Amino acid sequence: MDVADRLDLKDKLRLADQVLNLAKAQGASYADFRLCRYQTEYLEAREHRLEESSTGVSAGFAVRVLLDGTWGYASSPLATEDEAKRATLRAVEVARASQRLQLRKFVLEDVAAYQDKWQMPMKVDPFLVPTDEKIGKLLTINEAALKAGADYATAAFAFVREEKFFASSHGSRIEQTRVRIMPETEVTAIDKATGKFATRSGLAAPRGSGYDYIQGYDFVGEAAKAAGQAREKLRAKPIDPGSYDLVLDPTHLWLTIHESVGHPTELDRALGWEANFAGTTFVTPDKLGKLKYGSSLMNIVADRSQEGGLSTVGYDDDGVRSLGAEFPIIKDGIFVNYQMAIGQAQLIGQKMSNGCAFADSWSAFPIQRMPNVSLQPNPKTCSLDNLFADVKRGIYIVGNGSWSIDQQRHNFQFGGQLFYEIKNGKLGGMLRDVAYQGSTTEFWNSMDGIGDQSTYFLGGAPNCGKGQPEQSAPVSHGAVPARFRKVNVLNTERKDVA
């Protein structure tokens, strides 16, 4: 039993009315109230033992007001009438104090009012699966890795149930519930004689799914395979740096999409609102509808409805209906849409937010965050082998290694988990010490082959950082394998460190 458990819908509606009425009486032209509850479970095993088993509940609310064009918000873990009053008055106080800094007033679009309840479809609720069953699964994964030759193995499951109640002065009253699952595995192989070591992280993506996702994924088989691959990395051929054709597996490419397409097409960045932290973007508003972002094979769609998507939800945290409101970001290689939260569309001559607001906790201010942003499959038949077939000198990259991109989302460098030589259309042996660098539009315009629907994979990140105070957002990215021509590849080994 916790604070949010004790409140039924009637209580939430009463608190919401209290907050919204008080905000209005204080002069707010707009206000919203979000009461959230996050239930969590985290289990982590290292080799044959359980290192951590923890559960958690975090509950509280935030009040946001727009007062004469200036935002103010406040939050509290105590969902009581007294605290709701205190927080509302604090939000008003913050807005009033900040008005002296308001060169231009924020103006909001007229968002439609909804009375609705949305629940993520799910077969097996992870919080109803016995904890010892989940622990047993983790230990079995590690056992398989160690048996297959790994020196060390870790496996972890994190589960989150997010329950949000949203009420706005536009009249919306929305309840939403969804669940996230984040599996993480890693094996390590050591070569004591040389002092070298290699790791191989698991390829299972975090998902907005039930425990049936865990049940349906072959973690044990992958762990055994990963142990062999980590050992193989230790004796793999070092890459000769230079220009290569790359075939990027979707277990890798989803992150390249996230960094080089998802972030650059966020309107708040284009407006300069993230200049001090996450950065701006090279995709300035004058490029809307004009910029040739990539080759004609490139179609990137934003959605809130994809099964298993970490951003799949009925309404965003501004109360804008997002389910079923897919939109293209890149169409046939051309940049056609930004992602937007409320208060932004009018600044580029558009009318309405496209439902991309998210707050990572009950205490955070909703800011523009990514929906599921995915590369659409090739409508024509194309397998992974078809992509290899036309490569004379290339590298096939699987999984994510290190990743980094500049603050305007142009210059990037990505590593991976596994690298394989492609020679004259055939997949060869393993390579090591590989990272590739590129510039966003040049890279995407070099894409001349993509896989079909049968090769589609939904990757994702549970913790994308943005905003001040920094917020961590979960987001999924669908991808197919894709071929890129003449990409600059580095050898990352340093010989000047002992």
Added chain:
Amino acid sequence: MILSEAETQDITKKVLALSKAESCTVSMSGFENRHVRFAQNMATTNGSPSGIEISVESHFGKRSGSATGTDLSDDALAALVASSEKTARLAPENPEFMPPIGPQKYAAGTGFSSATESVTSDALAGAIQPVLEQAQAKNLQASGFLQTGQSFSSFATSLGLFVYDQRTDVLHTITARTPDGTGSSWAGTTHYDFSKLDVAAMGGVAIDQAVRSQKPVALPPGKYTVILEPSAVSDLIGIMIGDEFDQRSADEGRNFATKKGGGSLLGENVFGKNVTIYSDPNDPIVPGAIYSTDGQSAEKTMWIENGILKNLQCGRYWAKKTGIQPVPAPTTLTMTGGTTSTADMIKQTKRGLLITRFWYIREVDPQTVLLTGLTRDGVFLIEHGAITKPVHNFRFNESPVAMLNKVIALGPSVRTYGEEVSDFPLCVPTILVDGFTLSSVSDAV
């Protein structure tokens, strides 16, 4: 939400009385912040968030489980204890289990300032207003974040340990950009005492440099002599000590400090002789939390002394197994500075780059702590002892382990802020470094 030491102790006692476990720990934390966030010379998302958390970890033999909540009502506390005990009973025995520790001696915390505690949103807006006006007057676009806050944390065990720590924190960062998008600069720092932070001066640094950073020229990638300003140094040092200074992984053969053939490089000359890095929770410039991992007292810890690797973080289990003393995680970090001013470093540089800060740093190879990232918000070419022009940004691929063997000169150590390390405050110098690897050009501004 801030609770006093007495209030925290009362709740802790309630929880300990509810416990049926053989042993348990109770930790609490809470905060109340205020911030103004601004962009394009105007306020954006201003707020005053508040939060609280309580965690209980229960132990039965070598079985452990924990539960965390945000509700401090009696019913919720009872449910929290029951949940942690249920979780513990379901857990298999952990052969590496270490029982909670008893009472410890702690230094008095010095990281609290009543001047920070009493700051209002009006005062924050008032402090930043002249900076935004100055930016506008110079036709620049200022964006940034000014936050003050207070927080508390406590840790208790069923063996009688109770420790309470209270802190205040200020974070001020500001970016100034030219409207044509060809110039950008940044300034920022943290402090615990708002009255000692000169918000206007910090803004002035960013504004002046933005003007000088316009229309940068492109230079080829390569190995450069660089002057790294404190924010850039703090990111590299903070990642290395915070994430990679680990005794167990070194002993296990999976760390930069692993010795060929086995064991660690502890006690060996791993860095240049002019490098000394330590943590001191009572440091007057960067006071840290008074307790660390498992409630252990945060002691002054030398990590690198005159280039010798002196300590790696070490948990209680691994310390017991290997017969050494545990080394808790740092709660603050200081790199000893020198006496060379930045102006003197520039004077003694024939050709090099002055770098303001880094962005998006990630580890490429844990074997060598090879990191990649980018320069951001101010890179300047130095030719024959003088700054001659602004330069485009670069991507770097460099290891702090290698870098700390190539430090030519150090400036005075100052409190600073880097985006990559938020676990503890840092005090580091500007450093002059030879042969820093800049591997490609970024045209981002």
